[in-house]
Amino acid sequence: xxxxxxxxxxxxxxxYEAHYRDLVKLAxxxxxxxxxxxEVTQDAFVKLLGGRYRVEPGREAPYLRSMVLNxxxxxxxxxxxxxxxxxxxxxxxxxxxxxxxxxVADAELLAAMRSLPKKQADVLILRYWLDLSEAEIAxxxxxxxxxxxxxxxxxxxxxxxxLEVAS
Amino acid sequence: MTGDDPRxxxxxxxxxxxxxxxxxRFEPSEDSYLxxxxxVREDRPTGAGRSGVPRLGPRLAAAAAAVAIVVGGGAxxxxxxDTQPLDLTPATSTPVTSAPTTxxxxxxxxxxxSTLPPEPPMFETVTSEAITGPRSVSADEAVERFIGxxxxxxxxxxxxxxxxxxxxxxxxIGTAGVGAVALYDGSGPGxxxxxxxxxxxxxxxxxxxxxxxxxxxxxxxxxxxxxxxxQIRAEVFSNHDGLLLDxxxxxxxxxxxxxxxxxxxxxxxxxxLVSALDDAGEIVAVVAKPLQWTADDDGTxxxxxxxDPADPDGGLNVRSLPGVDDTxxxxxxxxxxxxxxxxxxVPVTIDGTEWWAIEGTDAAGSRIDGWVAASHLVLTGTVxxxxxxxxxxxxxxxxxxxxxxxxTAVIGRxxxxxxxxxxxxxxxxQLGGLIAxxxxxxxxxxxxxxxxxxxxxxxxxxxxxxxxPITFSIGTDAGAEADNAVRTSxxxxxxxxxxxxxxxxxxxx
Numbered sequence: 001x002x003x004x005x006x007x008x009x010x011x012x013x014x015x016y017e018a019h020y021r022d023l024v025k026l027a028x029x030x031x032x033x034x035x036x037x038x039e040v041t042q043d044a045f046v047k048l049l050g051g052r053y054r055v056e057p058g059r060e061a062p063y064l065r066s067m068v069l070n071x072x073x074x075x076x077x078x079x080x081x082x083x084x085x086x087x088x089x090x091x092x093x094x095x096x097x098x099x100x101x102x103x104v105a106d107a108e109l110l111a112a113m114r115s116l117p118k119k120q121a122d123v124l125i126l127r128y129w130l131d132l133s134e135a136e137i138a139x140x141x142x143x144x145x146x147x148x149x150x151x152x153x154x155x156x157x158x159x160x161x162x163l164e165v166a167s
Numbered sequence: 168m169t170g171d172d173p174r175x176x177x178x179x180x181x182x183x184x185x186x187x188x189x190x191x192r193f194e195p196s197e198d199s200y201l202x203x204x205x206x207v208r209e210d211r212p213t214g215a216g217r218s219g220v221p222r223l224g225p226r227l228a229a230a231a232a233a234v235a236i237v238v239g240g241g242a243x244x245x246x247x248x249d250t251q252p253l254d255l256t257p258a259t260s261t262p263v264t265s266a267p268t269t270x271x272x273x274x275x276x277x278x279x280x281s282t283l284p285p286e287p288p289m290f291e292t293v294t295s296e297a298i299t300g301p302r303s304v305s306a307d308e309a310v311e312r313f314i315g316x317x318x319x320x321x322x323x324x325x326x327x328x329x330x331x332x333x334x335x336x337x338x339x340i341g342t343a344g345v346g347a348v349a350l351y352d353g354s355g356p357g358x359x360x361x362x363x364x365x366x367x368x369x370x371x372x373x374x375x376x377x378x379x380x381x382x383x384x385x386x387x388x389x390x391x392x393x394x395x396x397x398q399i400r401a402e403v404f405s406n407h408d409g410l411l412l413d414x415x416x417x418x419x420x421x422x423x424x425x426x427x428x429x430x431x432x433x434x435x436x437x438x439x440l441v442s443a444l445d446d447a448g449e450i451v452a453v454v455a456k457p458l459q460w461t462a463d464d465d466g467t468x469x470x471x472x473x474x475d476p477a478d479p480d481g482g483l484n485v486r487s488l489p490g491v492d493d494t495x496x497x498x499x500x501x502x503x504x505x506x507x508x509x510x511x512x513v514p515v516t517i518d519g520t521e522w523w524a525i526e527g528t529d530a531a532g533s534r535i536d537g538w539v540a541a542s543h544l545v546l547t548g549t550v551x552x553x554x555x556x557x558x559x560x561x562x563x564x565x566x567x568x569x570x571x572x573x574x575t576a577v578i579g580r581x582x583x584x585x586x587x588x589x590x591x592x593x594x595x596x597q598l599g600g601l602i603a604x605x606x607x608x609x610x611x612x613x614x615x616x617x618x619x620x621x622x623x624x625x626x627x628x629x630x631x632x633x634x635x636p637i638t639f640s641i642g643t644d645a646g647a648e649a650d651n652a653v654r655t656s657x658x659x660x661x662x663x664x665x666x667x668x669x670x671x672x673x674x675x676x
Contacts, residue, residue, distance in 0.1 A: 156179065
């Protein structure tokens with residue numbers, strides 16, 4: 001096991017300031033409550049800073065993004081299993097009033113996106129939420145740059161189809 | 168960054184808007200930094216997902232109380248006292264729809280490498296000492312052995328008589344049979360996990376080895392898995408030292424069926440471990456069964472060859488682990504040792520060198536096992552006449568346009584040798600490669616020392632012991648200059664795929 005990194009305040013602070021907020025929002029693309037999004041994000045930081053994995057200085061961001069995406073998706077899978085046995089609780093959609101239709105449409109779109117194969121959904125999130133370049137997405141997901149383009153294309157195509165069917 | 172297909176513009180725009188709207192609803196809690204700092208310092212090894220216990224419940228309340236004391240209602244500024252929470256609230260209420268602007272400089276430039284450490288898998292298999300130990304174990308020990316084998320993070324096992332339940336937190340995830348497969352080396356209770364549920368993945372192992380020892384060179388392993396499992400990986404490990412003896416992958420067919428066969432050798436006991444892999448190659452479920460077997464020895468042996476005559480070790484080093492770093496030399500196999508047997512089918516490649524697990528007899532007559540560089544082994548045995556004839560036929564039938572400057576003829580064994588620069592070159596049976604190598608423009612004889620006949624013969628025997636050469640001449644006929652007149656010996660081994668050229672020795676005519 002690699003020796004633990006020194007847990008100095010600035011080290012954690014710098015990473016926290018630079019990435020924490022966006023990672024919580026990144027997790028929110030898969031999970032629907034703040035606590036879980038934060039939980040996933042905190043797990044990623046703990047794994048990175050706990051010294052279990054050696055990450056080159058300056059390359060923490062793609063690692064954290066990768067961990068958050070995996071963690072959030074894992075939570076989503078658990079939730080699907082639980083929901084299979086429990087009634088669906090009323091979500092924020094039902095509570096919305098003013099811009100209800102828009103929220104419903106957004107929720108449907110995000111739900112459709114979450115139903116895509118993992119890589120396709122991850123690429124779309126990194127591309128359209130974080131505006132990452134193809135190279136950054138490739139590094140985050142550990143895939144070739146060419147695959148980023150094909151996953152994005154297939155994801156958008158499938159998403160369009162899903163929405164057409166739904167409408 | 169926009170998409171490349173104009174038909175997708177509308178969906179891209181909607182997606183951006185939906186994600187921005189979703190993200191707007193999520194802001195970190197005020198005490199997130201303090202909680203994170205505490206989490207890091209506590210360095211809890213697992214997340215809530217693994218333990219099944221929500222991480223944020225009671226501790227969130229406790230942390231919130233701590234924040235009230237420390238902060239006193241005000242948010243600290245970035246870069247302040249490390250005990251203060253950090254304010255990540257944007258200066259304006261503008262929704263964040265683009266990448267963060269506070270990324271470190273190094274993050275803005277994509278790295279040329281894509282070797283990020285992977286997300287740690289839920290199941291991490293262990294391939295060495297973790298599964299070694301006493302051959303006879305109690306049920307409790309067997310359970311521990313399995314946990315050690317697959318490192319089931321956060322998994323508890325409840326023993327209930329002859330059966331056991333696997334729990335991840337409060338959730339049942341699988342069934343374990345204790346004693347149901349009572350063949351753990353025939354002297355202790357067996358332990359098998361034949362079905363595992365994790366998240367929405369189910370992996371199940373068919374019943375096999377119904378209480379009997381496998382008496383065959385292979386064991387068929389099959390079962391079912393979720394259709395979304397990309398493939399399964401089956402492995403068999405030895406109890407002797409945890410050595411991975413064979414590894415096979417197989418797709419999950421329609422209907423979720425999968426199957427493969429693992430090769431066994433000798434008499435041994437160990438574990439069959441089957442892992443379900445997702446499309447990212449991560450392990451999402453694991454099942455395992457103990458196994459013991461008696462497989463007929465197929466008689467395949469290897470001979471130690473291709474050693475430098477001046478090698479100070481006097482033979483082939485047998486190491487404790489593959490590679491030369493951080494390993495110890497367990498013994499030495501002299502050149503020509505012909506009884507080397509491979510243990511397992513899975514080589515390990517380190518820095519371009521392939522290592523095999525083997526056992527053989529050292530100069531003192533003792534059996535030793537360990538790892539050797541595979542390039543120093545050739546198949547033991549007589550080269551089949553048919554193989555000799557095939558290669559000789561290839562040599563003498565080369566059309567003149569491919570070998571225009573000389574003709575060839577198979578002759579007898581050499582009486583004097585010149586060792587060429589790299590006489591030990593493996594061609595994988597590619598005769599064309601050999602011809603190119605000894606072509607007229609090659610420099611293979613440039614620095615060759617002249618040796619007396621006896622020395623050269625002895626040297627050839629050292630380099631290529633026990634092998635049958637095919638000796639032939641090049642450049643002895645009309646059209647060839649006298650200086651080019653050389654003779655060459657090819658050394659062959661007979662493999663199941665046919666003859667393979669393993670060495671070349673040339674000498675002056």
